[in-house]
Amino acid sequence: MTDHTPESEHTAGTAVRLDQGHVQGTGGVPDRFENPGLPPHVHRAADLDDRAARRAERIVAGLFGLSMVGTLIFLVAYFLVDVETQTFVPVVGRTSLSNVLLGVGLALALLGIGLGAVQWAKTLMPDEESVEERHPLRSSQEARDGFVETMMEGGEKAQLTRRPILKGAFLGSMALFPLPLVLQVAGSLGPLPKNDLSVTWWNGRRDEQTGLIVKPEKKLRLMTDPENKPIRPGEVTIGSVFHVMPEGLLEEHGTHKLTEKGKAAVLLMRLKPEDFQDTPGGRKAQEWGYQGIVAYSKICTHVGCPVGLYEQTTHHLLCPCHQSTFDVTNDCEVIFGPAKRPLPQLKITVENGYLVADQPFQEPVGPSFWERES
Template sequence: MGNHSDGSPTSSDAVAKAGHEEVDKFQDPGLPPHRLRLADTDPKAAKRSERQVAILFGISIVGTLLFLFAYFGIRLDQTIATLRLQNTFLGLGVAFAMLGIGTGIVHWARALMPDHEVSEERHELRSEEDRVAAVKIVDDIIEETGIKRRPLIRNTLIGAMALAPLPAIAIFRDLGPLPGDSLHHTLWKEGERLARDPDGTPIKATDVTIGSAFHVIPESLNSLTTGKLNEKAKSVVLLMRLNPEDLHPSKGREDWSYNGIVAYSKICTHVGCPVALYEQQTHHLLCPCHQSTFDLTEECKVIFGPAVRPLPQLPITVDSEGYLVAQSDFHEPVGPSFWERS
């Protein structure tokens, strides 16, 4: 055997000690000494931990009930204060529901479930024996959790888990029914003046300069007494002016603009976010939610992002007083794609 002065091992499971020629094998240190918890030695401490876990599960139940109260009990009255109040209670309810059940399970595991360290050898798989062993492992886990002999924890956990999905069900319910033909029609109609959002001041063609962008609503919107927000959500439009030679209208759309002024739905065709960013140099419209980008010179076709349809264009012209007016409603449904869309 040679003298390896560089400290290299002479066998597969050996290492040379620094400054020594002798080689020692690694020894299995074994498992560290097990430290008993207070709940392992004191029945009162175990009972106290059990009550704490039950309280945490109870907090989860209260959080779920708080969410349901805020969702169904607080009626929105079109004021910001009420909306903020409802959102606050919705957030607190979900937080307590999730944190209560999560911290309860963690505390249960740390304080009451067995925590002995186990080292197992890897054995060759045997199908039938493995199935029997797996069943025994599951039975052992259930027995070690103590869920059979701790009905307080079991019952509060069942209650918390039964109620926890209800906020998600309520949120999905709020998505509402499919829109049907509700997005096929807006307030825009022949002769409807384009007005500034939100004051409703009509816009003349001479007000729109090259590079400018206006957020536009139908002039009649502010006169509505009911359903104003819903109608505005469908009817909002972006109005911009380009050099007419930069536009490339398709056949049949040659007269949908006026001297380079074009109007497009502000509702992104991805998931309905407001398209609000206009890049004057590139003539791109950008949705800030998921970065869908639309080319204004090519009838707002999608050039980047998850949207798959161009923004619907509103045909416009001017009236006898020089105000911009709609020629008609949109020729296609506004908003994101949906199953009932033709």
């Protein structure tokens, strides 16, 4: 059968192979492209009117000043506002006044610098279009020698020398802005262990007036959290886990109650005597326990997350944050994960029928990147 379909219909919608170096419909690649040129330059108000330029200068300086105010708010909140002070924020509800002021201050510091830089570039910095022919990428000695001159010329065009208010406001905002970042990185890692993490409620309570440690007059009982009831050894069955606090802490009403609870939190569990390994760690775990009942700090030694998962069949404690795994049968040694130190053990015994702490933790609790003593 003869196909009478026109050739144009065969090629419609079909990719046509082109010879390399050719463009369909042009007959090939042109030797050069015409320079489209630049659109006519439109002058800004600040380029033509000195009053508009001064007005733009004041706006930029005001924005940099806003950044300085935000930084000062951050510093005042960081050093002077108690983290326990509460305030009401619409939509959010009641929250820490310190956190609100820190967030608002840092936001103003960033926003002021950002908006100030944008306004400066759009109103006062040169915006004339220019064309620079491509040249070899090797810098000549003349280019190096002219670098300083070019920078000085750029500063002159940016009107730094003519407008000292602008320069002062910009430098002031840039000088103050890094302070919140330095405080966040260096100052918010927490106190040194010798000042804080080596002292928990098991050692004694810290007097809020003098800052001194008041040691307990008797051995502290282990209390269930949150019921605040003392624990008898018979109540701790094989496979059960108790979240424990020291006696008196749950009844405390001081401003540092949450901090003390976080440091003193303990996990209590019971194993069969034969489940402990015959190693120095396993023998210590039994000696510091009572009839197979052992107590360990709940704070992971990696970054301080709460260890809260106990696997009865393997006797492993698991931190849910980064999967650090501790072996209860061998003094909570690390067997998996990023933690580098075992969980500190609380030595326990029995008095008047209840479990008590025979002595406090012998090393600081918490992350292992702090110094520890055996």
